[in-house]
Amino acid sequence: MITFSSVSLIYPSSTKTVFENLTFKVSEGELVLVMGPTGSGKSSLLRLINGLIPHHTGGILAGDISVNGISTREVKPGGLAHLIGIVGQNPINGFVSDKVEEELAFGMETLNLQPEVMRKRVEEVLDLLSLAHLRGRSITTLSGGEQQRVAIGSALVMHPKVLVLDEPTSALDPIAAEEVLSILHRLVHDLGLTVVVSEHKLERVIQFADRILYIKGDGQTQIGRPEEVLKDSEIAPPIVHLARALNLDEIALTVRDMRRTTEKFRSNAVVAKVKTPPIFTAEIIEVNDVTLSYGNTRALDNVSLRIGEEEIVAVMGRNGAGKSSLLRSIAGVLKPTQGKISVLGSDPIDLAGKERRQRIGFIPQEPSDLLYGQSVQEECRTADRDNESESGATFDLLQNLVPGISPTTHPRDLSEGQRLALALSVVLSANPKVLILDEPTRGLDYSAKNGLISTLKAIASHGCAVILATHDVELVAEVATRVIFIADGEIVADGSTLDVLLSSPAFAPQVAKIMSPVPWLTVKEVVRAIGLSS
Amino acid sequence: MDRSLHPLAWWIWAGALAISAARQGSALLSIALVGVVALVVIFKSEDAPWAQSFRWALRMGLWIFTIRTLTGILIGVPIPGRTLFSIPILPLPSWMAGIRIGGNVTLERLSATAHEGVMLAAIVALLGAAASLSSPHRLLRSLPIMVYEFGVAVVIATSLIPQLVASTARIREAQRLRGQDIRRLKSWKRIALPLLEDSLSRSLDLAAAMDARGYGFSRRRSRYRPSTWHVRETLICASALLALAWPPIAIIAAVTALILAPKLKEDVLP
Known part of the structure; x- marks a missing residue:
């Protein structure tokens, strides 16, 4: 679906290349997670997919990027609007109209679709993202999670084949984030949508990712299955750190799998006595x-x-x-x-x-x-x-x-x-x-x-x-x-x-979910406790 | 919810009122007109960021009035009449003959400049009313796609202004919490820089989003829910256009809008 062939990118005013000779393929119906330290070029990579770079922001690009067989060299971002939906880091900055329903229709209007088609698609998306009760609301009055859903919806009405999201959950509370991510998961599985998503909070997305594209920040990139990439990556969610700390052979990425492999640690756990309440300070x-x-x-x-x-x-x-x-x-x-x-x-x-x-x-x-x-x-x-x-x-x-x-x-x-x-x-x-x-x-x-x-x-x-x-x-x-x-x-x-x-399960950290009912919150605590008991 | 008035209708209405106020040249008519229009804005505008435009236009009008009157008192050609007070005359070089700074201020001169100030302020306020009554986004949708660049500019400007106000408040607050005195004029430098960066990056985001969604790519554009033109719009515009022929009708046109325009206060469900 998406092909990068030996792509290099450099910004005119900078001396450092963002990517060098980047080659990879994303096939249809995959959910690819882009991870890397800040400033490593995650957003740049996402914007390369629909040609916002270099058409909109500038930059010198070598190599070729094509989506569904169309090269971004030949077509401007607008020409890919029917193929790629993109949701920016702050959706509120990208909203064009003031009402939810009108925002959803905006993209279709620019594609000159017939009103009957638009009506039908708007209804579909309203249902798909459970936005129906918000259709007449003014966008500024919505909560962060709702706004994120509207932004995803306004990309989906175009029936794109690829959905690109830049840190979709960074501003959301754990429950709203869960909602947005499970919608993405459903879109991939039910509609065969190809999704490329970047995120810092790996613990939120890791269980949904089919593959990870790891941008290391020094121009190096790695793409592979999450287990492979996370085995020895510098960046990893707590669940992986836990697996490493416990010297497990296999890295499990979901709480369920991890619970199975850590059974013995929980049952052997000697729970240190409950922390004394903090001493009263001034x-x-x-x-x-x-x-x-x-x-x-x-x-x-x-x-x-x-x-x-x-x-x-x-x-x-x-x-x-x-x-x-x-x-x-x-x-x-x-x-x-x-x-x-x-x-x-x-x-x-x-x-x-x-x-x-x-x-x-x-x-x-x-x-x-x-x-x-x-x-x-x-x-x-x-x-x-x-x-x-x-x-x-x-x-x-x-x-x-x-x-x-x-x-x-x-x-x-x-x-x-x-x-x-x-x-x-x-x-x-x-x-x-x-x-x-x-x-x-x-x-x-x-x-x-x-x-x-x-x-x-x-x-x-x-x-x-x-x-x-x-x-x-x-x-x-x-x-x-x-x-x-x-x-x-x-x-x-x-x-x-x-x-x-x-x-509260929704607000429990990953380690606590894995180790429940043993009251450990962080990898450090687990290591300390297990060190004690062995 | 009642359908809103066609955005173009509001602009035609306000434009016609402004022209007729200017043609009549009566301060009394202009003030009365702004008064009725203010009622229209209060009762008929939505709870939306742009609804504040009228208030800003009024403030701007007040500034224009003050500056016009002050300059009228200080600089200008003397008009003979009853002297109210006099300011010392500033000696000017001979080649600047014909311009005078200071001197006697007569009642006639004062009323003439004040009158002009009122007219200018009224025109600004009337156009501000149109801006606060019609959604800029909806206006943009009724414009032909030919004016694409203009459209992008309008969307950016109209969504930027409320954001600018919000960002200013946010940055001022942060600076105050850093223990900086934000009342001093110098502090504006400290606010302007983060503000500029903030608004620039927001505008770029918006332009990129519009680009990515294909805005302006196709020369033809369909309408999801086209703004419709009903008898209501015709009546309001016709009454305002009649005022072009005989300005005092403008008051009637303003009242017509007050009666006919739908009320659009949004009920936000909890």
């Missing part, structure tokens, strides 16, 4: 009966909680449950309609300037919102000046987090992980007592995530309180000491990470 944040409403909707409903030193609190919940509202109220951006919040004895809404920097550090969803310097160095100097600290302090901090960033680089040219590290060091240079992060792992690969985990642990051990909102259960399992689960603006669960994550 209290930093106090939230008392806080209610926050926008018009008629209540984003937070009578929320009370206390957070102390050295705690790392993960706030979880569906998209739109009120995670961001809670974080932003604590940070002092939103004023609660009722109730009181205090951070070290003062109302965060009144904090400004230096006092604010030294109390609360906030990393927004887009870390680049914080940055405005023309170079990494300029950014660090501004932070030094703001904190009246000695020059170079911020840059040293950055070198500690991610070594090897050149001070003259423009922040825009950094990878997602490096940019997050820069924003973190700018914020941390003021030594805040509270660090708040909103969705820090969007677009982070595993190595950047590990970097973040060790940074957060180090900060917390210095007496800082860390709060993060995230959908990433694996991150929560690794880093958090406590989990707060929010639904509809109310706190539904608040307890130690172990208790909260194990109590």
Whole structure:
């Protein structure tokens, strides 16, 4: 279906080739997962398939790419619209109309299809993706998962043979992600659709993939069955790390298969006694009966909680449950309609300037919102000046987090992980007592995530309180000491990470699903426990 | 849900009203007209990002009025009449004869400039009303495919403006949380840069998405649910066009729209 023959790609302004001599074939009805570290060219590869590169963005291309026998050299992306559906990283940026139904019809209108045909196809897709009840809704009012489904739907109405998706679940909570992925799985099996999907959170997609295309970042690529590729790849989901740690011969990719092969470890397990509840530490944040409403909707409903030193609190919940509202109220951006919040004895809404920097550090969803310097160095100097600290302090901090960033680089040219590290060091240079992060792992690969985990642990051990909102259960399992689960603006669960994550199957990390009922959350814990028992 | 009015009807209506207001040249008529049109916007516009256009147009109109009046007071040809107050005259070189900065401000001069300011502001507000009453996306669909580049530009611009407002708020918030003083004028530099990057990448995404979905590839384009032209549209447009002949009818045309146009507030189910 898709053929890449000795494809090389280079961008005009860069000296590094993105791909060199890439050759592979994807046959009909396959689901191919594209994986690789950030900045390795996953998005570029996806955009090569329908010719957006080089027709839309430029770039020098050698070799040939053909889809269903049509070479992308000869046809512009528009000419492949009936053959390839593409769903971008942020579907909201690609929507052309304001109503769900009109958005679905847009592509067919451009292909000049007859109204009767369009009607029929729109109905089909509405049913296929269970969007029928949303047909008249305005797209901006939909949740992230619903928007993702609309984007997939508007590609499917064209009856494409190939569907290309760029990180379709990165912004979604585990349940919405599961929904989207099972739809993809069904499309491949029922309609014989060919799907190419890129994703960082491998634990979500791995069980659906027929083959993996691994872009190693140094121009090397590997394509093969998941078991082969993951056997010794640098990037791997927890399930593979577990298999490696337990020295299993075969790598199983589904929880079910893995449970079969790890039977003996579970039955032999000597469960270490349940962790003692955290010692009461000095209290930093106090939230008392806080209610926050926008018009008629209540984003937070009578929320009370206390957070102390050295705690790392993960706030979880569906998209739109009120995670961001809670974080932003604590940070002092939103004023609660009722109730009181205090951070070290003062109302965060009144904090400004230096006092604010030294109390609360906030990393927004887009870390680049914080940055405005023309170079990494300029950014660090501004932070030094703001904190009246000695020059170079911020840059040293950055070198500690991610070594090897050149001070003259423009922040825009950094990878997602490096940019997050820069924003973190700018914020941390003021030594805040509270660090708040909103969705820090969007677009982070595993190595950047590990970097973040060790940074957060180090900060917390210095007496800082860390709060993060995230959908990433694996991150929560690794880093958090406590989990707060929010639904509809109310706190539904608040307890130690172990208790909260194990109590709901959808939010359980992969290792916990495999090892259940033994309460282990991460590969490290399993290794430690098994080391103890043997 | 009631079908919305044909987007072109709104533009014809608003355009005709603006022209007739300009032809009549009466500040009173213009203010009354903007008042009735404001009611139409309040009652008949959808809960959509572009519905804010009227509010922005009003603000812009206010700015235009202020600037026009100020420049009218400071610079210009003296008009004889009752002197209200006088500003010291700025001496200018001889080759700039005919231009005067400062001097006596007469009631006549003040009212003349204020009047012009009102007219300009009213025209801006009326066109803003059309923008907030009709969905730009739907307008684009009723335009022929020949104006393809124009279409892409319109879609990008109209979906960008609400996003721009949202991004500005987001970035200002982030900067404030970094402990920066965001009220100072200098802080705009700190906001402008991330904002520019953000909007640029969004526009490129949108253009790529439209390209990938075949927009403009085929010269012919079908309509899924064509915007239809009913008696309603004809009546509203006809009343507005009549106002071109005799401007005071414009008020009646505005009221016609207030009565005939469907109400489109969306009921978002929880």
